[in-house]
Amino acid sequence: MAGIVSFGAYLPRLRLERMGIMQSMGWLAPGLITAAQGERSLCYWDEDALTIAVAASRDCLVGMDKSKIDAVFLASTSLPFADRSNAGMLAATLNLKEELSSADFTSTQKAGTTALVAALDTVRAGDKKQVLVTASDHRLTKSSWFYEMWFGDGAASLLLGKENVIAELLGSHAVTLDFVPHYRGSHEKYDYNWEERWIRDEGYMKIYPQAISGLLKKTGTNIKDVAKLCYPCFLGRAHGEIAKALGAAPQQVAGNMHAEAGECGTAHPLILLVRELEQAKPGDKIIVAGFGQGSDALLFQVTDRIKDLPKRSGVSGSLARRKPEKTYTKLLKFNELIETEMGIRAEVSNQTALSTLFRDRKLILGFVGGRCQKCGTPQIPSQRICVKPGCGAVDSQEDYEFADQPAKILTYTADMLAVSVDPPAFYGMVEFEKGGRMMMDFTDCDAKAVEVGVPVKITFRKKYFDRERGFTGYFWKAVPQA
Amino acid sequence: MATGIRDKVAILGMGCSRFGERWDMGAEELMVEAFLECLEDAGIEKDKIEAAWLGSAMIFVNVGLSALPLPMALRLPNIPVTRVENFCATGTEAFRGACYAVASGAVDIALALGVEKLKDTGYGGLPNMGSNAGPSRFLQMPNITAPGSFAQLASAYRAKYKINRDDLKKALAHVSWKSHKNGALNPKAHLRKEISIEQIMASPIIADPLGLFDCCGVSDGSACAIVTTPQIAKDLGKKDIISVKALQLALSNGYEAQYNEWQGDHFVTTDICSGRAYKEAGIREPREEVSMMEVHDCFSITELVTMEDLHISPRGGAIKDVMDGFYDREGGLPCQVDGGLKCFGHPIGASGIRMLYEMYLQLLGRAGKRQLKDPKFGLTHNLGGFPFMNVCSIAIIGKYGA
Incomplete structure (x- = not known):
């Protein structure tokens, strides 16, 4: 049987209070007050759709055997590269094997569920054992706009396969319709949105019921037997009315997480699904549906194996790892929506040598170093000659993954001179407990948490943006654990 | 068996420019300021200098590549000149090159000169290297x-x-x-x-x-030394001879x-x-x-x-x-x-x-x-x-x- 083998999720820890937007921009757009409740998740300056996808995927792969993954699908409408496989980058960050299929699913808000359907079809076809599907979004809007409040940033990840399934696929149903609540032209930065009342009446209220009732019919399922319905809808009243139209009771509807995170684009149906899986019981039937130019709806039934899944952060862990933020201008600066003076020091050449990047890909994207097969010393970066004094073995290094190794701070500083979007720049020497050390940037850093000996976790983040050439460079950073 | 440098090389003369924000001078003029003092102190004509080492570190904001800026600025007569760079040890490296040349007997008199013009960047602190730090280092080192x-x-x-x-x-x-x-x-x-x-x-x-x-201060400046053997220093009439230990x-x-x-x-x-x-x-x-x-x-x-x-x-x-x-x-x-x-x-x-x-x-x-x-x-x-x-x-x- 095909289904979900594992799941994971990630929301950035920053939660912008919507009232902060109102307080800054209400003079211009007083209507914002109607949406200025609760908070939205916000990518830090060094996070984007790829980095949060990596974080969600790593969460999903806790305790899993990565060698079984035969394909990686990444769904998003806000990926950093228009022509460079973002899914391929995701696979490299996870240090998956090279003999692998990969594809980006994009251009519609239902891309997350569409990728999920495609992944399950792939698994059922039998050629590929496991497929990793990750959906993530980090959407930009113009300032002082309801969507700026409704949107959040987040990612979710599902591992699909036929063995050790924690939720079995009972069926899926898809509807494709060129219904355009908003669009974004190929080279545009922002969406162009049509009236919400029309989106509600002609879109949400008709297309979701069409897809979900189609699914129920196809699988011979009575709506009353479904434990949870997971579908995004940022219009609060409409969210409940869709379930009513389907004959479902309010308690059968998974909350849309508007109050605590906002709607995270293509990732949102998967985020809602993961949140339900975290508390689901064996036997529960769960429907997940996405909405874009049409809708995909999938029905899963939770199995006994869900009890054996190793502990992960998931949506609940992400929600708990929360840092409230009141300052709206951080959203503008982190997303480069305002131009600020950064000083001449910032005018530095940051061209990426693509040939170097390819040679160093295991280190840069995968955070893979080496371990000397003669003396056993882990070291990063891996070099041809072993670093251990007295060893000096040549070409003795085998690949060694550092990203999940326990580590702590050996030295650090908080630097006010270094160019930073959120000064001071924290960095220092990170020492891995089983061997190896590296001078690394710190991120998601609270000044009080930084001290020699404090444990850190390693996370994949943006390192630089080459504005002249439109290239985003990534590397791994350390997050001090308070 | 190596015996080390001790007392094999004497300092014949030294010079040092005023350090600071030398808006008035480029690297070339700073080299001349240090060199003229040094030459007078050494008490020789510049055509006695048989080889020279130039130390400069931040090439992209300083004299650029090659040793040419030194003989061009000082108008040295077609002698061998080498430019060295070794981070903040650059000046000492230039001195080491000149001392080793004398100690080896390859030349009798050699010049070591270090110079840096840091205040043409437009901002405080040392220059930010970016990808000029090297394409691989740039990808992995913190800023x-x-x-x-x-x-x-x-x-x-x-x-x-x-x-x-x-x-x-x-x-x-x-x-x-x-x-x-x-x-x-x-x-x-x-x-x-x-x-x-x-x-x-x-x-x-x-x-x-x-x-x-x-x-410390981020400054413009130049310093130099003319070195020779203790014997030649004596022959040139030096009484208090300072030697390298x-x-x-x-x-x-x-x-x-x-x-x-x-x-x-x-x-x-x-x-x-x-x-x-x-x-x-x-x-x-x-x-x-x-x-x-x-x-x-x-x-x-x-x-x-x-x-x-x-x-x-x-x-x-x-x-x-x-x-x-x-x-x-x-x-x-x-x-x-x-x-x-x-x-x-x-x-x-x-x-x-x-x-x-x-x-x-x-x-x-x-x-x-x-x-x-x-x-x-x-x-x-x-x-x-x-x-x-x-x-x-x-x-x-x-x-x-x-």
Whole structure:
């Protein structure tokens, strides 16, 4: 049987209070007050759709055997590269094997569920054992706009396969319709949105019921037997009315997480699904549906194996790892929506040598170093000659993954001179407990948490943006654990 | 069997430009300023110089590639000239090249000149390298600054010796306070103002825990030396001959940066390099025998921990020596008598030779208001790079035969 083998999720820890937007921009757009409740998740300056996808995927792969993954699908409408496989980058960050299929699913808000359907079809076809599907979004809007409040940033990840399934696929149903609540032209930065009342009446209220009732019919399922319905809808009243139209009771509807995170684009149906899986019981039937130019709806039934899944952060862990933020201008600066003076020091050449990047890909994207097969010393970066004094073995290094190794701070500083979007720049020497050390940037850093000996976790983040050439460079950073 | 450099090379003359924000001069004019003083001091015509070494570090904001700027500026007669760069040890490297040429017998008289023009970048601090740091390093190194790099010594030093933040900050303030006192006496220094401990402690933080006054000046300047054999120096009529006692370098190999042993609190290279330098110079008890030092005080914390790596203060004992005034001009082993990098300034390529210039003046009794009583050995030290990956150079000079 095909289904979900594992799941994971990630929301950035920053939660912008919507009232902060109102307080800054209400003079211009007083209507914002109607949406200025609760908070939205916000990518830090060094996070984007790829980095949060990596974080969600790593969460999903806790305790899993990565060698079984035969394909990686990444769904998003806000990926950093228009022509460079973002899914391929995701696979490299996870240090998956090279003999692998990969594809980006994009251009519609239902891309997350569409990728999920495609992944399950792939698994059922039998050629590929496991497929990793990750959906993530980090959407930009113009300032002082309801969507700026409704949107959040987040990612979710599902591992699909036929063995050790924690939720079995009972069926899926898809509807494709060129219904355009908003669009974004190929080279545009922002969406162009049509009236919400029309989106509600002609879109949400008709297309979701069409897809979900189609699914129920196809699988011979009575709506009353479904434990949870997971579908995004940022219009609060409409969210409940869709379930009513389907004959479902309010308690059968998974909350849309508007109050605590906002709607995270293509990732949102998967985020809602993961949140339900975290508390689901064996036997529960769960429907997940996405909405874009049409809708995909999938029905899963939770199995006994869900009890054996190793502990992960998931949506609940992400929600708990929360840092409230009141300052709206951080959203503008982190997303480069305002131009600020950064000083001449910032005018530095940051061209990426693509040939170097390819040679160093295991280190840069995968955070893979080496371990000397003669003396056993882990070291990063891996070099041809072993670093251990007295060893000096040549070409003795085998690949060694550092990203999940326990580590702590050996030295650090908080630097006010270094160019930073959120000064001071924290960095220092990170020492891995089983061997190896590296001078690394710190991120998601609270000044009080930084001290020699404090444990850190390693996370994949943006390192630089080459504005002249439109290239985003990534590397791994350390997050001090308070 | 190698016998080392001791007493094989004499300094025939030295020169040093005024350091500072030399808006009036480019690197070429600064080289001429140092060279004219040096040539007059040496008492020779420039056509006697048979080979030259040029030290300059930040090529993209300075003289650029190749050694050509030196013979072009000084109008040297088609002699061999080599440009060297080795982070902050660049000046000492140029000096080493010239000394080795003389010691080998390849030439009789050689010139070493260091120069740096840092103040044409348009902003404070050292230039930001970006991808010019090297395509691979750029992809993985943090956007690290010099103060941020060295500030980390403080975090590890505090952790290792369980020192509270304020006690270390006070000792660091004393390090800078002392150098400002000395720099005020030096007409060629970049920063010539005494400042109080309170001012230092209250200065804005640059890289925690280092404040503005924990950081050395970023300066333009040039310094040079003409070297020859002691015999030729005598033949040219020199009476007080200053000779080279030791010239050592030690470079990191990845041990500090990649192997889990070093604790981040000191300089492995300086520890090794100083031991070799004392041996080469025949010094057994450095705390007693070394008369004065110019060390690489790019930041106050660098100077403090270097006192231990030079085997002058015991491990964990530098704070006590600093607070006791042991390194003050009136103390047991005066350090940074000319103001140091802190106040004389730090035009990278020139700094090593500028340190030797002060030792040379002191040994000849020409240091004016800063003159120490009867010094015998002067030690200079440079530390280029980062605490975890660096180039250390040490030179010791003294009276010939001492």
